Amino acid sequence: MKNDKPKILIIDDEVGFTKLTKLAMPDFDICEENNSTRALETARRFQPDLILLDVVMPDFDGGDVAAQIKADPALTHVPIIFLTAIVTEKETSKRDLFGGYPFISKPITPEKLAETIRSHLPVGEG
């Protein structure tokens, strides 16, 4: 049976956060990746509709991973939303802080996260 839930890849070194996000958001098909060096490989395999990408991570940071994904012809179209624990919620309207990518501030409720994801999913995926 085809899984028609939007496929979300969440790349974040905080294992607790990715696990609980998956649990709290059953309406999405969530794939967790906690190691940024494996992010590109996981993205190629999972073929997500949208990627949630942490900013501060060991090895490759969010910016590095975003560049790798955008450089891959099979993934370049996939929307990326940065997840960050640095900026405040008020600042999330300043898109230029993260090279024009949308970003959301942690902590965030599953409802708010779902709403943000749906607003950035390609038409027909939400």
Next chain:
Amino acid sequence: MQPDLLRAEEAIRQSDERYRKLLASVTDYIYSVRLQNGVVVETSHGPGCLSVTGYTPHEYAMDPNLWHRMVHPDDRAGVVANATEMSLGKVPPTIEHRIFHRDGSIRWVRNQRVPHYDANRQLAGYDGLVSDVTSRKEAEEKLTQTNGRLREVLASLTKSHAQLKATQMQLIEAEKLQTIGQLAAGVAHEVKNPLAILQMGLSYLVGSLKYEDGQGLMAMKEMGDAINRANTVVGNLLGFSAPEQLDLKDQEIERLIRRSLILVKHELNTAKVKVAINFASHLPSCPLDRSRIQQVFVNLFINACHAMPDGGTISVNALSHRITQQDEAGTARHSGVRFKIGDEVVIVEIADTGTGILPEHISRIFDPYFTTKARGQGTGLGLTVTKTIIDLHGGCINIGNRNEGGAIVTIILKARMKDEKR
């Protein structure tokens, strides 16, 4: 002529020459004055008078008023007053005054007079000692001028020192802000990540709870509130962030204040607080980061509401002003050198009719984590962030008490210069 005679004449000539040289170098001489019915009738000046005054003893003997005429007109009254003391039976104090030398130059003399009286205790005359103190007076004058110049240099150095100190304070402040900003970003990351996990976990648990478990839901709600509160504290910490995050644009301060009042409308209504606005007409615009300055006013309005639990009035005044020398000294003293003379500024005053601030709290009011509010009501960072924002704008903020009661906050922000590009 006999050789002995010639030798004798030569010896006399040499002796005369030595005597003239000696006399020319004399700077002190004695004189006597004799009076009759209070009028000078005879004076007798020692030979030294020639070098000091240019006049011979004979010339003084021939003209009893010669000395009086030589006294500098500006000093004449003092000399006469000094002489009058003698007619009152006193020994006058030593006086220093100017005289005109025969060659037209001005000389300073010290004149000490000792009176003597006749059998009827009438002033019969006096003896005096005149000393030429011109060299000393000139040296004193030069010293005074040098002192004056030194005082000017000292004043200039003191001013430079104050400016340097203020600049140093600003640099320290900037460095401190940068350090705190970096620290805040680090703390934010380390705290917000676990908060994110708690938030997700809590949301999951809330979704799993049965609706009839009222107490469980209440506990979850409390936990959710605690997460929000912790997140607010971290968010306030991030208010310390570096200056480059300011998004300066020309703003009408009146509009920003009115918008901020709309944002706190609910708090104002709940606290039964009225607002009285008094803006001067034609206020100049200021280069401001709109959201941060609104954050400042929102913080201040909420603080004012908290200070008036039984209701009251917030008065908001705004006016423009050009910085004067007096203002410059004041702002330099209180907040570092922020404005120059001639700068146009906008002054905003926010006064409340609340409880005011305890004098011992005023110096700590901007310190991080200092709060007088009940636990959970304030983070102790609101005014710290407020001051940081104003500092980042190059403005200054002061808080004090009003004589009529309540607190008053004064914010000074630099206006856009007329020739600055919009």
